[in-house]
Every structure is written in structure tokens, then in C-alpha cells.
Amino acid sequence: MVDVPHPSAAVAAAVGTPSVAEAAALLAAGPDARLVVAKQTSAGATVAVAQASAQVGGGARRGRLQIVGLGPGGAGHRTAAALTALRAADAVVGYGPYVDAVADLLTPRQRVVRGAMGAEAERAIAALSLARAGWRVALVSSGDPGTFAMAAVTLELAPEVLGTGDDEGPTRAVPIEVIPGVSAAPAAAARAGAPLAGPHAALTLSDLLLPWEAIERQLRAAAGAGLALALYNPRSKGRPDHLARARAILLEVLPPTVPVVVATDVGGPAEALVTTTLGDLDPTAATMRSVVLVGSSETAVVGGRVVTARRHPRPAPSPEDR
Numbered sequence: 632m633v634d635v636p637h638p639s640a641a642v643a644a645a646v647g648t649p650s651v652a653e654a655a656a657l658l659a660a661g662p663d664a665r666l667v668v669a670k671q672t673s674a675g676a677t678v679a680v681a682q683a684s685a686q687v688g689g690g691a692r693r694g695r696l697q698i699v700g701l702g703p704g705g706a707g708h709r710t711a712a713a714l715t716a717l718r719a720a721d722a723v724v725g726y727g728p729y730v731d732a733v734a735d736l737l738t739p740r741q742r743v744v745r746g747a748m749g750a751e752a753e754r755a756i757a758a759l760s761l762a763r764a765g766w767r768v769a770l771v772s773s774g775d776p777g778t779f780a781m782a783a784v785t786l787e788l789a790p791e792v793l794g795t796g797d798d799e800g801p802t803r804a805v806p807i808e809v810i811p812g813v814s815a816a817p818a819a820a821a822r823a824g825a826p827l828a829g830p831h832a833a834l835t836l837s838d839l840l841l842p843w844e845a846i847e848r849q850l851r852a853a854a855g856a857g858l859a860l861a862l863y864n865p866r867s868k869g870r871p872d873h874l875a876r877a878r879a880i881l882l883e884v885l886p887p888t889v890p891v892v893v894a895t896d897v898g899g900p901a902e903a904l905v906t907t908t909l910g911d912l913d914p915t916a917a918t919m920r921s922v923v924l925v926g927s928s929e930t931a932v933v934g935g936r937v938v939t940a941r942r943h944p945r946p947a948p949s950p951e952d953r
């Protein structure tokens with residue numbers, strides 16, 4: 632509820648809130664706004680004018696960019712820093728569904744720029760351009776922005792878009808901050824138990840940005856080195872067989888008994904967890920909203936939870952060492 636000078640019982644009875652024009656003007660003008668023209672009514676319209684305490688977007692004010700991780704799904708995984716960044720932003724940029732995921736936090740005074748799937752560079756350029764023009768921008772990303780997400784492309788494009796070209800320049804001219812978020816893999820691991828408690832690697836099965844041969848090499852090397860794995864982007868309409876291909880490669884270096892967790896929509900309304908083994912894994916159980924956790928030789932199911940032991944048995948000391 633916004634404090635207004637002229638609340639109306641008749642308006643409250645009609646629309647459920649005692650002020651429309653004055654409240655909307657104050658909200659749109661942002662924090663510490665002041666009403667400079669109280670509501671003026673006519674037959675067809677009611678108008679009020681509020682003055683912002685600072686320029687809302689654009690102009691002389693120094694902009695900034697925060698690249699904000701929203702966590703994998705529900706509000707329970709949002710960090711306090713992410714909430715602060717979103718509330719302080721006067722422009723919010725992101726892939727449409729990620730912007731929708733924070734609809735409960737947005738206010739009418741915020742400019743919202745919704746991007747298309749895959750158009751990461753365009754979103755980064757839009758966010759950087761707004762920040763350069765003086766807006767306080769939150770560029771939202773699912774999970775953690777530094778994990779297969781927006782942080783890298785944005786930082787790569789910053790010197791060019793901000794027009795400074797040197798390494799220190801962009802952050803001096805327009806501060807850029809990466810606000811970490813809970814990534815899908817640790818969120819899924821927490822639901823399953825502690826499968827990533829030991830050394831592990833996060834890999835992507837998407838070949839949009841790297842060749843499939845490189846992904847195969849990474850799978851063999853990481854699993855062969857005894858790391859547990861978190862497989863992002865395991866499967867999608869365009870890559871229906873990637874998880875099946877990854878499973879076949881992993882079976883070359885791992886026993887079929889290794890525990891596997893397919894975690895889908897973690898933290899969201901359709902959350903589902905399937906615990907299985909590499910041998911029994913049905914790759915079609917994963918979707919583009921799944922992350923797949925593959926254990927190591929130290930992973931076991933203990934009391935229904937998937938746990939990777941951190942204390943490995945040491946070889947007995949040789950007689951010379953005693």
C-alpha cells in the first residue's frame with residue numbers, strides 16, 4: 632500500500648485499493664518521490680504527477696550493471712544479495728522466463744527488457760548499453776551467472792560496448808558486479824544427499840558453443856580421473872540423444888553400478904528426482920530442465936541418500952614407513 636494524500640473510499644470499494652493515479656505516480660517515480668500535482672479528475676481520466684528524487688534511468692547519473700543469479704527455481708533459492716540487486720535496479724534485463732521468475736519483485740517504475748532464448752549476446756549488449764546510458768541494471772540469469780550463463784559473455788563484450796577498450800576501463804566507467812546464485816547442480820545435490828561432496832566437475836552436454844568431440848574428451852577425462860560429474864544441458868529437442876551418447880562414453884570408464892541422479896526443475900513446481908545407476912539410466916528421463924549427477928567410485932546410496940565419501944581409505948603404511 633502506498634501512502635497518498637487523497638485516498639478514496641469510493642475508489643477502494645470499486646477497485647480494491649484507495650488510490651490509483653497518485654499511488655501509480657509515486658511508485659513509478661521511485662524511492663523518495665514527491666507528489667507535485669495531486670489527483671485531477673475529469674469525466675474520462677484521473678491524473679497525478681510525482682517527481683523522482685533522482686533521475687529515473689538515463690541522463691547524467693552513473694549507471695551500473697549487476698549480473699544477478701536467481702537460483703534454479705523457486706524463491707527459496709534466491710540469495711539476499713540477489714533480492715537487494717533486483718529491488719535497487721531501475722532496469723531488469725533477461726531471458727523472458729527468467730524475468731517472469733522474479734515478477735513478484737518487479738515494480739511499475741522498473742523498465743523490463745525481455746530477451747529471446749539463445750540470444751545471450753543481444754541481452755548482454757542491451758544490459759551494457761542501458762548501464763552506459765545511466766541506468767542501474769540487473770541482468771538476470773538462472774542459477775549462477777558464472778555457470779554456463781550470462782556473466783562470461785557480458786564481461787567479454789563490456790570493453791567494446793562501453794567503448795573503453797582497455798581491461799580496467801569498463802569497471803571504472805560503469806561498475807559491473809556478478810552476484811552469485813545457487814547453481815542447479817548444488818541445488819540438485821542437496822535434494823539427493825551429498826553426491827558432489829568430493830572432487831567433481833561441472834560439464835555441459837550442449838554443443839552450441841563447443842564441439843561434441845571436446846565434450847566427449849571432457850567426459851572421458853573427468854570420469855577417468857575419478858571425479859563425480861554434474862551434467863548441465865543433458866538433453867533438449869535439438870539434442871535428444873546427447874545424454875544417451877554421454878552414458879555410452881561414461882560406461883567405457885565407469886562401472887554400471889555408479890549411482891546417478893536425474894534432477895528436474897529443482898526448486899520449481901515440477902521438481903522431480905530419479906535416483907538410478909549408470910547402467911539403468913534411461914536418458915529420456917531427462918529434459919532441458921534437468922541436471923544429471925553421476926557419482927564416482929566413492930559414491931553410494933546410504934539410507935536412501937546419495938553420498939560421495941570424502942574420507943577415502945588410505946593404503947596401509949609400508950614397514951619402512953612405520
Ligand SMILES: C[S@@+](CC[C@H](N)C(=O)[O-])C[C@H]1O[C@@H](n2cnc3c(N)ncnc32)[C@H](O)[C@@H]1O
Nearest residue numbers: 703774775778780814815863864896897921922
Ligand atoms: C544454460 S544452463 C544454465 C545454468 C545455470 N546458470 C545454473 O547455474 O544452474 C541451463 C541448464 O541448467 C540446468 N538447470 C537450470 N535450472 C534447473 C533446475 N531448476 N533444475 C534442474 N536443472 C536446471 C539444466 O541442466 C539446464 O539445461
